[in-house]
Amino acid sequence: MNNDIERVLYSKDDINRRMDELANQLTAEYKDQRPLIVSVMTGAVLFTVDMIKRMDIMAKLDFIDVSSYYGGTSSTGKVKLVQDLKSDVRGRSILIMEDIVDTGHTLKYLIDLLKERGAKSVKVCTLLDKPEGRQVEVKADYVGFNVPNEFLVGYGLDYQGYYRNLPYVGILKPAVYEKD
Numbered sequence: 001m002n003n004d005i006e007r008v009l010y011s012k013d014d015i016n017r018r019m020d021e022l023a024n025q026l027t028a029e030y031k032d033q034r035p036l037i038v039s040v041m042t043g044a045v046l047f048t049v050d051m052i053k054r055m056d057i058m059a060k061l062d063f064i065d066v067s068s069y070y071g072g073t074s075s076t077g078k079v080k081l082v083q084d085l086k087s088d089v090r091g092r093s094i095l096i097m098e099d100i101v102d103t104g105h106t107l108k109y110l111i112d113l114l115k116e117r118g119a120k121s122v123k124v125c126t127l128l129d130k131p132e133g134r135q136v137e138v139k140a141d142y143v144g145f146n147v148p149n150e151f152l153v154g155y156g157l158d159y160q161g162y163y164r165n166l167p168y169v170g171i172l173k174p175a176v177y178e179k180d
């Protein structure tokens, strides 16, 4: 295990098992809808790639890059659109793929944006949900795991750009960010 990790919350096997279950649910829901899957860069890319391979549906994939943490462990609350989608979302069923919903600022920004642009429906699948972190009211439709109010890394989640490639989700030792 990486030395900066205090405790592993979800192992690679835990994540794989939960993704099998979620993908079955999503396959049933989206069988006849040809959704546009919107993956939120950068954190959700690992989860998205592993999920779509498990989903037996016709779907398109696009990416949007938004950022609000700018290197620290707390949200600025200001969501910046770094790179937009290539697709027109008007009239489409959208499935947002996220790695984590924490304060909710990112998700609220995205849902509002996609609805404003005329999406037919917007639903959300997130690997992790941190309900105690919430600052704005927003809900994910499909949740892998509810997590405690700790700063997590791994499986896409980062601290200052690092740890995304850990194959598990773990709690980052506070000593790592307290010194910054």
Ligand SMILES: O=P(O)(O)OC[C@H]1O[C@H](OP(=O)(O)OP(=O)(O)O)[C@H](O)[C@@H]1O
Residues within 6 Å of the ligand: 040, 041, 042, 043, 044, 066, 067, 068, 069, 070, 075, 098, 099, 100, 101, 102, 103, 104, 105, 106, 107, 158
């Ligand atoms: O609910 P919130 O408090 O808004 O946090 C959730 C968002 O924060 C992280 O993204 P970040 O802005 O760090 O960008 P990244 O995906 O490139 O790491 C994460 O990937 C989510 O998109």
Ligand code: HPA
Residues within 6 Å of the ligand: 069, 100, 102, 103, 150, 151, 152, 153, 157, 158, 159
């Ligand atoms: O706990 C977290 N870890 C990494 N990135 C995050 N973005 C929101 N919450 C988190």
